[in-house]
Amino acid sequence: MRHARISPLAAFRTFWPLVSVNRAAVLVSAVLLVAAAGCDAGAIGIVGVLTDDVLTPGDLTAFWGPAALWLGLAVAGAGASAAGGYLAGWTSEHFLLGLRDRVFQHLQAVPPDALDRFGTGDLVARLTGDIETVESLVASAPVELITSAAGAVVFAVAAFWTSWQLALITLSAAPLIWFGARWFGTLMRSATRAERDSNGRLATLLEESLANMPLVQAYGRQQAERGKVHREGRNWMRAGLRQIRLSSVYGPMGELVETVSVLAVIGAGAWQISEHHLSVGGLLSFAAFLGYLHPKLQELGEIVVSASSATAACERLIEVLRTGTVRDDAPRPDVPPLAEPVRGAITFEDVGFSYPGSGDPVLDGVRLDIAPGLLVAVTGPSGTGKSTLGKLLLRFHEPSRGRILLDGRDIAGLPVDEVRRHITLLPQDSMLFDGTVRENILYGRPDATDADMIAAAVAADAHGFVSTLPDGYDSPAGKRGNNLSGGQRRRIALARAMLRTAPVLILDEPTAGLDDDSTARIMAPLRRLTAGRTTFLITHDLRLTAQADLVLHLSDGTVTMTVPSLPARTGPEPEPEAA
Numbered sequence: 001m002r003h004a005r006i007s008p009l010a011a012f013r014t015f016w017p018l019v020s021v022n023r024a025a026v027l028v029s030a031v032l033l034v035a036a037a038g039c040d041a042g043a044i045g046i047v048g049v050l051t052d053d054v055l056t057p058g059d060l061t062a063f064w065g066p067a068a069l070w071l072g073l074a075v076a077g078a079g080a081s082a083a084g085g086y087l088a089g090w091t092s093e094h095f096l097l098g099l100r101d102r103v104f105q106h107l108q109a110v111p112p113d114a115l116d117r118f119g120t121g122d123l124v125a126r127l128t129g130d131i132e133t134v135e136s137l138v139a140s141a142p143v144e145l146i147t148s149a150a151g152a153v154v155f156a157v158a159a160f161w162t163s164w165q166l167a168l169i170t171l172s173a174a175p176l177i178w179f180g181a182r183w184f185g186t187l188m189r190s191a192t193r194a195e196r197d198s199n200g201r202l203a204t205l206l207e208e209s210l211a212n213m214p215l216v217q218a219y220g221r222q223q224a225e226r227g228k229v230h231r232e233g234r235n236w237m238r239a240g241l242r243q244i245r246l247s248s249v250y251g252p253m254g255e256l257v258e259t260v261s262v263l264a265v266i267g268a269g270a271w272q273i274s275e276h277h278l279s280v281g282g283l284l285s286f287a288a289f290l291g292y293l294h295p296k297l298q299e300l301g302e303i304v305v306s307a308s309s310a311t312a313a314c315e316r317l318i319e320v321l322r323t324g325t326v327r328d329d330a331p332r333p334d335v336p337p338l339a340e341p342v343r344g345a346i347t348f349e350d351v352g353f354s355y356p357g358s359g360d361p362v363l364d365g366v367r368l369d370i371a372p373g374l375l376v377a378v379t380g381p382s383g384t385g386k387s388t389l390g391k392l393l394l395r396f397h398e399p400s401r402g403r404i405l406l407d408g409r410d411i412a413g414l415p416v417d418e419v420r421r422h423i424t425l426l427p428q429d430s431m432l433f434d435g436t437v438r439e440n441i442l443y444g445r446p447d448a449t450d451a452d453m454i455a456a457a458v459a460a461d462a463h464g465f466v467s468t469l470p471d472g473y474d475s476p477a478g479k480r481g482n483n484l485s486g487g488q489r490r491r492i493a494l495a496r497a498m499l500r501t502a503p504v505l506i507l508d509e510p511t512a513g514l515d516d517d518s519t520a521r522i523m524a525p526l527r528r529l530t531a532g533r534t535t536f537l538i539t540h541d542l543r544l545t546a547q548a549d550l551v552l553h554l555s556d557g558t559v560t561m562t563v564p565s566l567p568a569r570t571g572p573e574p575e576p577e578a579a
């Protein structure tokens with residue numbers, strides 16, 4: 001798979017405006033770090049003075065002035081370095097937090113199926129490792145670049161001031177370091193891209209394998225799963241080793257260049273001293289400047305290398321940010337806001353839909369007119385578009401043609417949040433969170449009172465079993481609700497849906513996977529939930545179809561509508577269990 005390639009500068013321009021960074025903090029930290037480098041340079045200059053004025057003549061009285069100045073510079077340098085370093089770190093951490101929030105916010109607006117192509121583990125890798133790498137390029141690298149470049153300039157000027165001939169010899173290595181860094185940067189970038197992609201694939205594999213552990217163990221497939229994890233782990237290791245090989249060559253190559261340059265300086269310095277163009281103190285100062293200048297040049301080279309390799313992570317994040325979100329323009333002026341209370345009348349006007357990238361229409365010219373409060377069973381063979389109908393209602397996707405109306409308003413012209421506020425989805429998978437039972441029920445309406453919550457649990461036939469849990473509503477549901485049985489999870493999900501007061505309901509196979517007893521237990525709560533709400537009940541279960549006011553049968557993209565032979569909502573509404 002080919003990836004869009006971007007330069008470090010383009011990556012910086014993409015990500016820098018995404019997060020509001022405290023620019024004053026960036027500037028102050030850079031100034032402080034440059035000041036620290038200035039103090040170091042000043043202190044080194046004093047080495048030469050001490051050598052020539054104190055050590056060579058053996059004059060202790062000349063020691064105290066330069067010594068006090070050196071100490072003062074050391075204290076000021078340490079203070080500036082500590083404050084500048086902290087401020088730079090503070091900016092980086094805030095940038096990281098802001099960028100992760102921003103990318104996560106984008107993901108929340110992407111239709112759920114569009115996220116599937118990444119895989120959960122890979123998305124986690126992008127939101128953690130890749131974001132940190134982007135931070136290193138966009139927030140940390142500019143400060144490092146400014147301070148290293150300023151440090152290099154300060155020490156280079158000081159070196160020129162001491163001996164311009166020796167300084168020229170030293171700086172002749174700079175172009176070598178620069179081109180070397182560019183070349184290594186290109187190699188590191190492709191190595192990093194391979195490493196990040198492999199990391200994402202391994203994370204997805206691990207996530208899937210761990211989530212499916214009951215199946216893996218029950219089918220005795222542990223060895224096969226171990227094999228898959230090992231193979232992907234080996235790919236990751238190889239990609240990591242390629243990075244290590246490159247960086248282990250880059251460091252020593254820089255040191256080699258430095259050694260050659262130092263030897264040349266010592267030789268030329270010795271010749272200058274013999275010609276009386278330079279004092280021993282001057283050569284010592286120069287050597288000390290060199291000791292500081294070379295690391296700065298090396299740092300600049302490393303910034304070039306790591307900036308190039310960081311673009312690989314930038315590309316992976318840009319892929320996420322370019323994944324299309326649900327269109328949520330400003331409300332269309334021709335669509336008046338919904339009149340409260342929303343009744344839940346649903347109309348499909350000649351609706352057609354194809355998934356992006358697949359030519360065949362899933363729905364083709366669907367026309368429906370559903371009066372408020374009707375229970376509509378949606379049936380049809382697998383893959384005929386029953387769930388797709390619900391996704392269009394929730395605006396996870398937009399119809400390719402036609403319109404969907406809620407109480408006569410085109411939902412495409414209303415804010416997405418407004419549409420979803422009036423629709424409750426009860427997905428096939430109960431989707432509980434790792435919190436308490438209370439938190440899971442209140443997810444439907446966080447500001448509901450305890451009395452409302454308990455009333456919803458009673459109506460969902462959940463109150464009885466919740467009361468027997470050790471901590472009642474404060475008992476942990478476990479990861480994905482694992483502390484509860486399948487039927488109990490379903491009833492908690494029902495209570496959560498009950499708490500929402502939305503007039504439209506989408507139930508996706510509410511009895512799938514439940515045995516007869518559990519199905520029988522949720523029938524009455526289901527009828528209470530659907531009462532008075534326009535309900536789309538996606539189901540293959542004939543017991544549920546028989547309860548409906550209308551049955552929609554999907555086939556070949558079109559819909560036929562029938563009235564079930566057994567009229568449904570007749571007879572008294574079943575009473576909820578006693579609280």
Ligand SMILES: Nc1ncnc2c1ncn2[C@@H]1O[C@H](COP(=O)(O)OP(=O)(O)OP(=O)(O)O)[C@@H](O)[C@H]1O
Pocket residue numbers: 113114355356358362380381382383384385386387388389
């Ligand atoms: N995200 C997607 N991208 C591409 N095609 C999709 C996507 N989701 C579903 N489809 C295709 O659209 C068609 C309708 O899918 P949908 O899930 O709506 O069917 P369904 O009637 O609900 O099936 P089932 O009864 O098996 O749940 C199927 O052919 C499916 O392969």
